Amino acid sequence: MTGKIILWILGVAGLVVLALLPLAYDIFPFLPPGLLNDYTLHVLIVGFYYAILASSWSLLMGYAGQFSFAHMAFASMGAYASGMLGMFLGTSPLTGIIAGTLLAGFFGLIIGLLVLRLRSTYLALFTIAFAEIFRLGVNAEKDYTGGGNGLQMDALFPNGVDLGFYQFDSVNKIPPYYVMFFLMIILIGLMVWLAGTRFGLFLKSIREDEEAAAALGVNVVRYKVLVFVITSMIAGLVGAVRGHYITIISPNDMVILWMSLVITMAVLGGIENLIAAGIGGIVVFIMLEFLRADFATTTVMTVTLTILLSIGLYQLVMVVARRSGRVMKNIHKTLAVAGAFVVALGVSAAIASPLTTLISYTYYDFSGSLLPETIDMSDWRLVIFGLILMLTLRFSQNGLLYPIIQRVSRTGKLSDTVAKRDAARAMAEAEA
Amino acid sequence: MHASPLLQTFNTGPALLILLWVIFWAVVGGVVTPRVYRRKDLDASSATLYGAVAGAGTGPILPVYLWVKTPELNWRWIVVPSALTLAMLIWAFAVYDPNNLCVNNGGYVISQISNGLLVGVLYGLIALGLTLIFSILGIVSFAHGQFYMIGGYVAFFVVDDVFGLNLNPLLGLLAAGLVTMAIGIVFERLLLRPMHLGQIERPSEYAILVTFGLAFFLTYTVQATIGTNPRKLTPYFPIDTVTIGPVSMPPSRVIGAAIGLVVLAILYWFLNYTWRGKALRAVSQDKQAAAVVGINPLTMNTLAFGMGAMLAGIAGAALVQVFTWAPNVGDVASARSFVVIVLGGMGSLIGAMVGGLVIGVVEALGVGCFPDVSRALAYQQVFGLVIFAIVLLLKPTGLFGREL
Numbered sequence: 060m061t062g063k064i065i066l067w068i069l070g071v072a073g074l075v076v077l078a079l080l081p082l083a084y085d086i087f088p089f090l091p092p093g094l095l096n097d098y099t100l101h102v103l104i105v106g107f108y109y110a111i112l113a114s115s116w117s118l119l120m121g122y123a124g125q126f127s128f129a130h131m132a133f134a135s136m137g138a139y140a141s142g143m144l145g146m147f148l149g150t151s152p153l154t155g156i157i158a159g160t161l162l163a164g165f166f167g168l169i170i171g172l173l174v175l176r177l178r179s180t181y182l183a184l185f186t187i188a189f190a191e192i193f194r195l196g197v198n199a200e201k202d203y204t205g206g207g208n209g210l211q212m213d214a215l216f217p218n219g220v221d222l223g224f225y226q227f228d229s230v231n232k233i234p235p236y237y238v239m240f241f242l243m244i245i246l247i248g249l250m251v252w253l254a255g256t257r258f259g260l261f262l263k264s265i266r267e268d269e270e271a272a273a274a275l276g277v278n279v280v281r282y283k284v285l286v287f288v289i290t291s292m293i294a295g296l297v298g299a300v301r302g303h304y305i306t307i308i309s310p311n312d313m314v315i316l317w318m319s320l321v322i323t324m325a326v327l328g329g330i331e332n333l334i335a336a337g338i339g340g341i342v343v344f345i346m347l348e349f350l351r352a353d354f355a356t357t358t359v360m361t362v363t364l365t366i367l368l369s370i371g372l373y374q375l376v377m378v379v380a381r382r383s384g385r386v387m388k389n390i391h392k393t394l395a396v397a398g399a400f401v402v403a404l405g406v407s408a409a410i411a412s413p414l415t416t417l418i419s420y421t422y423y424d425f426s427g428s429l430l431p432e433t434i435d436m437s438d439w440r441l442v443i444f445g446l447i448l449m450l451t452l453r454f455s456q457n458g459l460l461y462p463i464i465q466r467v468s469r470t471g472k473l474s475d476t477v478a479k480r481d482a483a484r485a486m487a488e489a490e491a
Numbered sequence: 492m493h494a495s496p497l498l499q500t501f502n503t504g505p506a507l508l509i510l511l512w513v514i515f516w517a518v519v520g521g522v523v524t525p526r527v528y529r530r531k532d533l534d535a536s537s538a539t540l541y542g543a544v545a546g547a548g549t550g551p552i553l554p555v556y557l558w559v560k561t562p563e564l565n566w567r568w569i570v571v572p573s574a575l576t577l578a579m580l581i582w583a584f585a586v587y588d589p590n591n592l593c594v595n596n597g598g599y600v601i602s603q604i605s606n607g608l609l610v611g612v613l614y615g616l617i618a619l620g621l622t623l624i625f626s627i628l629g630i631v632s633f634a635h636g637q638f639y640m641i642g643g644y645v646a647f648f649v650v651d652d653v654f655g656l657n658l659n660p661l662l663g664l665l666a667a668g669l670v671t672m673a674i675g676i677v678f679e680r681l682l683l684r685p686m687h688l689g690q691i692e693r694p695s696e697y698a699i700l701v702t703f704g705l706a707f708f709l710t711y712t713v714q715a716t717i718g719t720n721p722r723k724l725t726p727y728f729p730i731d732t733v734t735i736g737p738v739s740m741p742p743s744r745v746i747g748a749a750i751g752l753v754v755l756a757i758l759y760w761f762l763n764y765t766w767r768g769k770a771l772r773a774v775s776q777d778k779q780a781a782a783v784v785g786i787n788p789l790t791m792n793t794l795a796f797g798m799g800a801m802l803a804g805i806a807g808a809a810l811v812q813v814f815t816w817a818p819n820v821g822d823v824a825s826a827r828s829f830v831v832i833v834l835g836g837m838g839s840l841i842g843a844m845v846g847g848l849v850i851g852v853v854e855a856l857g858v859g860c861f862p863d864v865s866r867a868l869a870y871q872q873v874f875g876l877v878i879f880a881i882v883l884l885l886k887p888t889g890l891f892g893r894e895l
Contacts, residue, residue, distance in 0.1 A: 179695070184829040189876065200866070315819075316707075319704075323707075438715035448707065449708060453681075453691075456697070
C-alpha cells in the first residue's frame with residue numbers, strides 16, 4: 060500500500076502547489092523576484108488546457124480504442140461558436156461556452172453515427188479529412204469567422220472579477236488561471252470516475268475485442284458514439300474557454316500540428332491512464348515553450364552528442380555484459396545508464412566546441428558561409444517531439460510517465476506479499 | 492455583413508425545392524429498401540445504395556418498383572438512376588444560378604472535366620500507393636501525403652535552375668522516387684516490422700499512431716531544413732498549351748498526367764509480369780497461402796511500403812510543376828487520398844485509380860462552378876468530403892471494395 064500512498068501524497072501536493080502558485084509571493088515574500096510572472100501563468104493556463112485535451116483524447120483512444128484526429132477541430136469549433144455568438148448576438152462568454160460545448164457535441168454525434176458503425180480506421184480517416192476541411196471552411200468564410208486573421212473574442216471575464224477585498228481587471232491572468240485549473244480537476248476527475256464505472260469497463264471491452272463485447276451484450280455502437288460525443292464536448296468546452304482567455308481564435312489553432320502535439324502529449328504521458336496523459340500535456344507544453352528560443356550552436360551540439368553517446372555507451376555496456384554472461388539486475392542497469400550519461404556528458408562538453416568549429420569550417424568550404432552562432436529551435440523542437448513520439452510508441456507503448464507511476468505504486472507490494480506469505484506459513488506451521 | 496462581390500441573382504427557393512425532393516426520396520429509398528429486402532430474406536448488402544440512388548433519381552417511381560418486385564440488384568439498377576440523379580442535381584444547380592458559366596457554356600464544362608481528369612490521374616497514383624500499402628500490410632499510412640510532399644521537394648531541388656541542381660527533369664523524377672522509397676523502406680524496417688513480428692501490443696492502433704508520428708516528424712524536418720517559402724517549378728518540358736476544340740489544357744497538367752500514365756503502365760507491367768509483382772498480388776489475396784508457396788511476407792511488406800511511398804513521391808514530383816509547394820501540402824494530399832481510397836474501396840487498385848479520376852473531376856467542377864468565385868478554391872476539399880460522407884452512408888466498402 061505504501062506506493063499508492065506515496066502517489067496520493069505527491070498528487071495532492073502537486074495540486075496544492077498549483078492551486079497556491081499565483082499567491083506564491085503573498086505566502087513566501089522571500090522568494091526571488093522573476094520566478095512568477097504573467098508569462099509563467101500563461102504557460103500553465105495553456106498547459107492545463109492541453110492537459111484536458113490530452114486526457115480526453117486518451118479516454119477516447121486509450122480506453123475505447125477509437126481514433127479522432129478532429130479533437131482540435133472540436134476545440135476550435137467550440138471557440139468559434141462562442142466567439143461568433145458574442146460578436147453577432149452579443150451573448151456573454153458563459154452562454155457562448157455552453158453553446159460551443161453543445162455544438163461540438165452535436166457534430167460529434169453526427170460524425171459518430173455516420174462513422175462509428177464501421178471499423179475504427181474509418182473514424183481516423185474521416186476525422187482527419189473533417190478537421191482539415193473545417194479549417195479550410197473557416198478560412199474561407201471571412202465574413203463570419205474573420206478568415207485567416209482570426210476572430211476577436213470577449214475576455215473570459217469582460218468586466219473583471221470583483222472579490223470585494225480585491226479587484227481583478229479583465230486582462231489579469233489569475234481568474235483564468237483558476238478557471239482552467241478547476242476545469243482541469245473537475246473534467247479529468249469526471250473522466251477518471253467515468254472510466255471506473257461500468258461505462259469505462261464497456262469501453263475497454265470494446266477496445267479489446269469488438270465482436271466479443273457485442274456477443275456479451277454490449278451495445279458497441281451506442282457506447283462508441285457516447286464516448287465520442289462526451290470527449291468532443293469536453294474539447295469544445297475547453298476550446299471555448301481557452302478562446303475567451305486568449306481573446307482570439309484563428310484557423311492556425313487547428314492546423315494538424317496541434318493535433319499531433321496533443322497526441323504526443325497523451326502518448327508520452329501514457330494513453331491508458333487519464334491522469335498520466337494529463338500530466339504529459341502540462342509537461343510537454345512547458346518543454347515546448349522552453350524550447351521555443353534560440354540556442355547556442357555549441358549547446359545544441361553538446362546535448363545532441365550527449366544523447367547519442369550515452370545511448371551508444373549504454374548499449375556497449377549491455378553487449379559486453381551479455382557476452383561475458385553476467386545477469387544484469389535493475390540496479391546494475393540503472394548504474395549503467397547513470398554512468399553512460401555522466402561519461403557522455405563529460406566527453407560531449409569537451410569535444411562539442413572544437414567539433415562545432417570543425418563542422419562550421421567544413422560547411423564554409425562547401426557553401427561559403429559559417430554556421431550560425433545560434434539555432435532557432437522553434438521548428439526543430441517539433442522534429443524532436445515527432446522523433447520521441449515514434450520511439451516511445453515503438454519501445455514503451457504505455458508512455459514514459461505511466462510506467463514510472465506503476466513502478467512507484469508497486470513499491471512496498473513485494474514486502475507486503477512476503478510478509479503475508481510468511482504469516483500464512485507461520486499460521487500453517489502453528490496449526491500443524 | 493455578407494456581400495457578394497458581383498451582383499448575382501440566385502433562385503434559392505425553387506432550387507431548394509428540387510434538392511429537398513431529391514434528398515427526401517433518397518432517404519426514403521435508402522431506409523425502406525434494405526428493410527423490404529431483409530423482410531423477404533434477400534441479399535440486402537447493397538440495398539441501401541441502390542434504394543437511395545433510385546429514390547434520388549426517379550422520385551417514388553423506381554423505389555416502389557424495387558419494393559414490389561424486389562429484383563436482384565445488379566449494375567442495371569444503378570446506372571440509369573445514377574445518371575438521373577446527376578441530371579436532377581444539375582437541374583437544381585441550373586435553376587439556382589442560371590448565369591453560371593457551367594450552365595450556359597458547355598466548352599467550359601468540358602475544359603474543367605478534362606483538367607480534372609488530368610490531375611485525377613495523379614490523385615489516383617497517390618491513392619494507388621496508399622491502397623497498395625493497405626492491401627499488403629493491412630494498415631493505412633497517415634504519412635502518405637508527406638511522401639508526396641517530399642517527392643515534390645526532391646524534384647524541385649534537383650531540377651530547379653535557381654535553387655536547385657538544374658538537372659534533367661527525368662533525373663528529378665527518378666531521385667524523387669528513390670528518396671521516398673528509401674525513407675519508406677527504412678521506416679518500414681525499423682518501426683513497422685516489429686508489428687508483424689508480434690512485438691507490439693494492439694498493432695492496429697500502433698500502426699495508425701506511428702505513421703501519424705512519421706507524418707509529424709517528416710513535415711517538420713522538411714520545414715526546419717528548407718523553410719516554408721512556397722516553391723514552384725516551371726513545366727518540365729517546353730510544350731504549348733494543348734487545344735482540342737473548345738478544350739484547352741495547360742502544359743504542366745498534360746506533362747503531369749503523361750508522367751502518371753507512364754508510371755501506371757510500368758506498375759501494371761510490374762504487378763502482372765514480374766515475379767515480385769505477382770508475389771505482391773498473391774500476398775494481398777491471401778497471406779498464409781502466399782507464405783506456404785515460399786513468398787516471404789516480411790520482404791513483401793517492405794517492398795509494398797517502399798513502392799507505395801515511391802508512387803506518392805513520383806506523383807509529388809509530377810505535381811510540383813502544377814501546384815505551389817510548401818511543407819504542409821502533404822496534409823491536404825493525405826486527406827484527399829483517404830477520400831479516394833474509401834470511394835474506390837480499400838485495397839482495390841482499380842478502385843484507387845477510378846476514385847482518383849472521380850475526385851479530380853469533382854474538385855475541378857466544384858471549384859469551376861461554385862457560385863461565389865472568391866471562395867471557390869477554399870472549398871476544393873469540401874466537395875471530396877461530401878463524397879466521403881455519402882460513400883460512408885450508402886456503401887462503406889466503396890465502389891470496388893471487398894467486404895471488410
